[in-house]
Amino acid sequence: MKHKSLATRIGDTDIRLLRIFKTVVESGGLSAAEIELNIGKSTISKHISDLELRLDLKLCNRGPSGFSLTEDGGKVLRAAEDLLISVSHFRTEVNEIKQQMAGTIRVALFDQCASNPESHLARAIHKFNEAAPAVQIELSLEPPNVIETMVISGHLDVGIIALHRPSASLQYAPLYGENMFLYCGKEHPLFDVSDSEFGKGDLRRFNYAGLSVNSPNLIVGQQLGFRRAAKVQSEQALAILILSGRYLGFLPDHLAQEFVDGGVMKRVLPDEIRYRTRFAAATRKQPAPTRVSKLFLDVLMQEHSVNREGEIKRVSTAKR
Template sequence: MNLNSGDLERLRVFFAIVQANGIANAQGVLNKDASTISRALTQLEERLQLRLCERGRQGFALTPEGRAVHARARELFMSLRGFEQTVDSVRGIGGGTLRLAIIDNIVADNQCPLVAALRDFMQPQAGRDIDYSLNVLTPQAMEKQLLDKRIDLALGVFESPHDLLEYTSLYSETDYLYAAARHPACAVGDDAPALAEVLATTRFASRSFLDDAERALLGLDIRTRVSHASNLEALLALILSGQYVGFMPTHYAQPWVESGALCRIGPARYSRRSTLKAAIHRDSTSRAIVTEFLALLCERGADTREPAECVM
C-alpha cells in the first residue's frame, strides 16, 4: 500500500496511544478528545485491514498485528526524524525545530542555565527561523525519546548513561533529607542514635530514578518498602503528610523550611549531590542547532553560583 499524509497522521495517533497505554491517557498528549482519537484509530485499522488493539472495559492491549505495526511505525518515525535532522544540518543554524525536554522543577533553581540560554538563543537574527518545543519528562522517558529521535536535547539527572547518548555536566545541586515539621525525626535534632532509631521505623519516599542512590545513603536494603513519586510535587505531598521522609533539592524545599512546614534531617550525614546534565543523541553532534544551544547552556551554566565543570 502507498502511505499518504492522512495515514501518517493516523499512525502518529496510534503510536501516541501505545506510548500512553490507552486512548484516555493519550488525550493530553495529542490534545484531542477520546472520540476523535478513537475515530482515527478505527480509520487506521480499516485502512490497514488489521485489528491493532483491544480496547474496552478490560483495558488496552495490542494485538500481535498491532505490536508489529507499532514496531515498524517506530522505525518509520525515527527515519523521518533522521531525515529532518539531516536537512536541518544542511541548512545550518538558520532553521529547523529544536525539541527540548527537562525534569520537573529545575527552572526555579537559580543555577539552572536553561532560561538564560533560551533567551540568548531566541534573540532575533537575520536568516534564522526556528521552532521550539519543551516538555517535562522523567529521565527515563527523556532518554527513550532521545533514542527514538523524538527530542533533540534533554536536561536532567541521569544515573545510568546510555552508550548511544552523550552527556554534558552543567551544574550540581544538593539534596537533603526532609520531613514534615510534626514528624518525630524533626524533634530529635542532632542526636544521631535517636535519629537512627526514628528513621528505622519511618516510611521513605523517593523519585524512582534516584531510588538506588538514596537507599544506599540511608542504608536501606532492596527489601525495604519505598513509596515512589513521579515528580517533586508528588514527593512533597507525601512528605508533608507527616508519614514519610525523603530527599529533595535545596532550592525546592527551602520555601517550605522557611515557612515551618518542613525540617531538614541530619544534614551533616544525610545529603547527596546530583549532577544536572544535558543529554543528546550521538547523531546530533553534527547538528548546528543542537550544538550551539548546548554550548549556550554550558556558557550560561558557568555564570551560576555553584557551577560544575562543563564536560562535553
C-alpha cells in the first residue's frame, strides 16, 4: 500500500525533522551541525533521510564532495521556515490565552550598539529576562531594509533601526542616538594633513565608502556630493574599508574610538562634517504586538527614557 506523504499530515515528529533540516542548512552541513544539534553525524544523516522519505523528495547532496541543497531542497527550506514561524506564532498566541510569558521573541538591530553609551539594550534584555525567563530571545544584526521587511512580514517581532524614513506599516518608539563623523585610515593621503589645509570641496576627489541601503548615511553622502566608490551593508565592513587607507567613510564615534586611540584612524573636518542618527524600536501596526513583545518594548522604553528626554531637549534647542 502506498504510504501517505508528509504533505498530507504533519505531526510533532515532522516538525522536529524540519527543524533539524533547517539547522543543517544554516550550519553548512552535517558535520557542522553536530555541535548545534548535540547529536552525531550519523544520526543527523538518518533524520534527513527520514525527512526525504516522508516527503518523497531529495533535499540535499551529502557525501565526500560536500553538502549542497537540491532545487527541491531549497523550496522545502523556504516552506519549512514559514511553517516554523507559524508554529511559533501559534504557541505564542496559546500562551497569550493562558496568560503565560513563554515562547520566542525575535529582535534585530543594525547599529553596533554594544559600545554606544546611549544604548541601554543590554540592560533592557537583562530586565526582560528577569521578568520573562521562559521566553527565548533571538537577537541578530541585519541591514535596515531587511529589518523593516522582516518586521512587516512578521518574521521579526521588534527591529531597532534608524528613525529617518518612517513606514506607514510600522510604529516606532524612539530609543537612543549616536554621533557620526567622517574618518580616514592611517595610510590615507589626508591622515597627516591638518584640517586647516583643505575644505569640504576637496573631499570629493577622494574615494568614499558608504551604506548601500536607504539610510542617513546614504543621504548625507549624497548631500555632500561624495563619489561612492565602495558600498557595504554593515558598519564593521565600512570600518575595514576606512582602515585600508583608500576610502573616507562615516562611522559612529563610539565604534571608531578604539581605532582613533590606536592611531590608525582619524576624524576628518569634525567641526564641519558630522550628523546625528536617532534609533527607534519598530513593530508592525497590525496585528497588535503580543504580550511578550509589549513587555519587551515597555522595558526598552523604560531603560531609554532618560535618553529620550535628552533627545527631545536637544531637538527643541536646535529648532530655536
